[in-house]
Amino acid sequence: MSGAFTTLTSGAGAALGGVPVSPMGEFCQAVLREGAAGGRLIGLFPVDGAGGLVLLALVAQDAAGTVALFGGALGAERAYPSLTSDWPQAQAFERDLWEHHGITPEGHPWLKPLCFPGLPPGQSIPAGYRYFAAAGEEVHEVAVGPVHAGIIEPGHFRFQCHGEEVLHLEIQLGFQHRGAERILREAGEARRLTTAESIAGDSVVAHTTAFAQVEEALAGAAVPARAHALRAVALELERLANHAGDLGALAGDVGYLPSASFFGRLRGDILNLTQGLCGNRFGRGLVAPGGVRFDAGPAWIDGTLAALPVLKRDMEDAAKLLFGSASVQGRFEGTGVLYRDTAELLGVVGPAARASGCRRDVRQDHPSGFFRFAQVPLQMLSSGDVYARAMVRWLEVQQSLRFLEEHLPSLPSGPVRAEMGSMQPGRIAAAMVEGWRGETVHAAATGPAGDVSVYKVADPSLHNWMGLAMAMRGGAISDFPLCNKSFNLSYAGHDR
Amino acid sequence: MINLLKTRLRQGYRTQAFPPPSNPLPERFRGLPVLHPARCPEGCRACADACPTGAISTDEGLRLDLGRCLFCPACAEACPEGAVEVTRAYGLASASREGLILSGEHLRPKVEALQGEMKRLFGRSLKLRQVSAGGCSGCEADLNVLGTVGFDLGRFGIQFVASPRHADGIVVTGPVTRAMAGALRSTYEAVPAPKLVILSGACALSGGTFTGSPAVAGVPDDVPVDLYIPGCPPHPLTVLDGLLRLLGRLKG
Structure with a gap:
């Protein structure tokens, strides 16, 4: 059958040999058909097949809770007809394929570097690339970055403006590219883990959980229930801390200082809960393949349960002030609208997608680990503006608090870590985790000796940066800091 | 307005004393x-x-x-x-790179305070420009925390500023990727002399988990470093302790 595929579920593995391999034309048609039926691209990378290089496409089927695996026979020419013109959400994946794997998606509408791997010493980004430029009377260009005015990661923003109005924003990243996928493929076990912790420093639990799930799937390890539960607890603490921090930063960006300082302090209190559990404010050291390294003792659980009502009260106060202030709402409403159609086309994920009316949340659509047993209601708005992105965060804060209150008193008992065996040869696995920023995907395949032959990471930011660029079109350049904060994307996660 | 004031009262005074009267870190914290x-x-x-x-x-x-x-x-x-x-x-910071290597005889790192003209210039007012050069943003997150009400860096006369032209020194985080090597150099050169260079976090100090990656250039050898702050990321207390010792404001 042409364009056949096999499926796996998040956090589970499959035999590479079981992935049907079609000729490239049929592969492209089948993948596009899956996309038209509501599938979302979560991975696109080559593996060595029996008959030569095979291009794998991983397409999430949200309604079924499965991931479809398509294989295409690439052949020696290392080129194929690009998917992006028909399916814009493939744009970043195909650019990665081009610059990291030397495979050309022919006819890609804007084939430009994603993160400039192999930049020669002494050269800087954009390394010969010419930014998109608008021309016309009174059209001007504003260039910002890579060093920004604040303690912020590096990236370059090129605005084409007519007066205050932004005609187009081009976002060029890659300054944070440090070759994480290569280390995840080649290094020893301990260093692979610390590298997974350092893909995005504010999403340590999301990335390490996805990493551990992939390793566990490849090794066929059975993770204890209590470890799954503690990963979920840490993931919700991570969401709480970052959402609280973002609400504070949004307040700060519109000059509303009371909520800015309240939320800023509250974020720290939540990070300290994580620190009490595992010794690090960001959750480093907690998740490891096989389970978690630290069990939650009764003192930590009781202390956290006692802290939650206070956190809840203080956050409600800070949120009431923020959302009850007319001057704040005047800046939030109608600013930086990302329309639902655009969000769908670009494959935007996480709170940014839910604020634009896209119904997706990995914890519901592709539950793995503890989320197979515990539901977290999905929070959605439709206006797609800064207000919606702020409000979705606030609604999610309340759900995460509820989740912790409900599950901390009744965590499953038993051990928290299982022995990891060695990885099995010729397998593929993918894991999706709903980090606070959105869907975090790790995927890997093993070679004939059980070694990791390919390792790919898709941070939610990989999809969402283009969403921010589109949300700025027609807006005022002075609203950029606010819009940027409302997405709060990771440069490090994008660049890897 | 009345709600705002009521909330402000309820949230209370949150700035922590520094140095804290006793170590506030939990049992599982991994320090020295x-x-x-x-x-x-x-x-x-x-x-x-x-x-x-x-x-x-x-x-x-x-x-x-x-x-x-x-x-x-x-x-x-x-x-x-x-x-x-x-x-x-x-307290983990060191004024020298060798000082970070612990062995049988050398048990903890040390920061020698600035002396003479440097102490006079920066001891009571220090403006720093942060350069994020290829890390994961963990170090940045905990540097930003120093600006929140809990730590209130401003009370020590230390401030992060937007322009290197306004700064007395730079704080580098991240392993310095190839793509950031040029921007780091430009920022360093834009700071008027005399200037301080502070490296914060394992990546800036040694490459951290990214050591040896071909995408990483590292901190250039010809840039003199005044303070090394270890950690992944360094705890805000570690950073504050290191900065105040460098300025000679914290002893013992």
């Missing part, structure tokens, strides 16, 4: 490792083998390089004898 080489069985190198970054070596006695250390639980977990004892001590 204390080495007990006497506990090492002959020929054992379990800790060195477990370390993700090669921070520990056993070849010439037990040695630990805090500049490479990620403060992960691996070495303590691997050692059956407790030769690497993790403590909650958060």
